[in-house]
Amino acid sequence: MLVRDLLKGIPVKWVSDDKLYDIDVDNISFNTKDIKPNSAFLLVKGISFDPYEMIDEIFDSKKVKLFITEKPLPEKPHILVENARRTFGMICRNFFNIDFSKIKSIGITGTNGKTTTNYLIDSILRVSGYKTIRIGTTEYVIVDEKIEANNTTPGIYDIFEMVAKGVKKGASAVCMEVSSHALDQDRVYGLNFDVAVFTNLTGDHLDYHKTMEHYYQSKKKLFTKEYSKNAAINIDYDYGKRLYNEVEIAKYSFSKGKGDVGVVDVSYSLDGINCRVNIGDEVISLNSHLVGRHNLENILGAVTATYILGISKDDIIRGVEQFKNVPGRLEKFEKNGAYFFVDYAHTDDALKNVLEALKGFKKGRLITVFGCGGDRDRTKRPRMAKVAEVYSDIVIVTSDNPRTEDPNAIIDEILTGFENRSKVLVDPDRRIAIKKACDEAKAGDIVLIAGKGHEDYQIIGKTKYHFDDREEVAKNLGVTFEKI
Known part of the structure; x- marks a missing residue:
């Protein structure tokens, strides 16, 4: 050229x-x-x-x-x-030289919920006849080709290269997660999304952003004319309400209460979510395999984004209903009347959402296993402990990618967040911690293994070792595990 x-x-x-x-x-x-x-x-x-x-x-x-x-x-x-x-x-x-006027594009940002919202949007688009490109935390998918994800948001050259490859395969839609780091560093400049989705904003990545205001302003970039044409914003939380009031592009709100897309009524179970949702003046019924209130928010974000794109309500309903689950997001195992869930929740807000969802279904005890990443935001360590203590009957604190930090030093910082340590166990060996939780569980109990989700590695020092929470749970329960 x-x-x-x-x-x-x-x-x-x-x-x-x-x-x-x-x-x-x-x-x-x-x-x-x-x-x-x-x-x-x-x-x-x-x-x-x-x-x-x-x-x-x-x-x-x-x-x-x-x-x-x-x-x-x-x-x-x-x-x-x-x-x-x-x-x-x-x-x-x-x-x-990609003609984006012929491609539907959606960017999703927020602390939690990006991945599930991305998968849901992809499901709806595929049901409606689009061949899609999906870029995010767990994997990159170019129509029928899966590529291991190195970052939530890859570099701009890689993004355009994937889109170009997808277009050659007949793709006409791309949906992707957009991280705050990528936005702050202008790593997605050059893209202009048809719809930008805001899920929520809670404490995370403060090792990088230093303040919540900087974190918010980085996310807000996606909702400017330079980056997007339309906004779908969760207004159930303060940052979402603020963003909705500040953005100058066309905007649509979604909420578990009242919004452009809002909830009329809802019921939850371990089998999923059944709800009626208003889209403008019309009400539709949605049935989802996803579990928990936080996943209702993800469903609403996906519904709003695809509605803005002009997807039919029938296809939205079918796309939500046909989607099963995201790898490592409340991935479920069952043995002898006890339920075991592996989830990526690695912030205090995400952990709270998942534990709130599970607590309502327990007939026995709620047992939580978690740790915090090394060389990452230290401020959330005691906060995660407080959340785990509020919702759990037993907590096992362990390691989660300690990297170059001393695992025991990380655990000591986590422990400062507990008011009462009588129900807290500690084992820095994650494999042993998971085994203890599985051995402890009885009929009616629910066990949550939090923090790693889909990840199949543990980073100790600067070395990445194979380790998969789901494999460990399956091995301890004597059941078969197959990746989604």
Whole structure:
């Protein structure tokens, strides 16, 4: 592609030589580990990496034809732009030349519920006849191809590459989770969603954002004209109400009470959710296999987003009903009258939602196993303990990806959140902790193994070891486990 076509619609401050516009490049990159021949290279600073320190090394590779940069580069062919990271997103859009007017696109953000909402939207779209691309925490799916997910939100080049691949396979819709990190770092700049969905905002990632206000403002970016055309916002919580009042794009509210999409009546069981929901002035009946009040919110978000897209109410009903579950989200096992659930809940709010859902169904005790990640937000450790204590009859505190921290030090911080430790057990070995919970359970009890969900690894130090909560539960119960 000619550089002039690569930069179509993108403001340029200065060019070292006008002849650069006529260079034909085959690739674009900003990753020094993946420079392909005949490339335009964008100099984008990372959190701990400065490519400007490697200019000569990058250019001497003979693969780079020119640089796109925020700083002048004497004696190097370069084009000067205001913001290299944002420019990279727009260049990706031009490079892959995708006609988004022919693709329905939905972005989902929020602390909790992104993944389940994403799966539900995907189910509704597929029922209505779309071939879809789904990008999120558990996996990336390009129509019929599954790819292991490295991040909740991949880099913008990877996103466009997946969409381009999906379009070749006949895809006409993409739904994806959009993390606060990706938004804050402009890693999804260049996309413009038909609908942006806001699930909720509670304490998490404060190791990165430092304050809830910064966390909120990062999420809010998705609901601006630069990123989205329409907003579907959960107004059951303060941040959602604030966002609904502040956004300037077309907006639709959803709520377990009154909203553009709201709940008329609902019943919950361990088999799922049955409810009647108003969409504007019309009421529809929905039956879902998902468990718990928090999943009702996810259903409402998916219903609102697909309604905005113009999906028929019959297809919405069928899409919700046909969807079974998300891997590692209240994934259920049963043995001798006891129920065992594996869930990804790794924040205090997510843990509260799941425990509230399960507490209403217990006939015996509620036993909770959880830990907190190392080298991550430390403020939630005592908060998770408080939640577990309120809802559980027995709590087993263990490890959950301790990384480079001492597992026992993490556990000590968690323990400060308990008022009464009489019902608290501790075992830093997660495998043993899960076995203790399974051995303890009797008929009528419910056991929750929280924190890892779909993850099939445990990170100790800087090494990733195979470990799957679901496999451990199945092994202890003597039952078969098959991944969803």
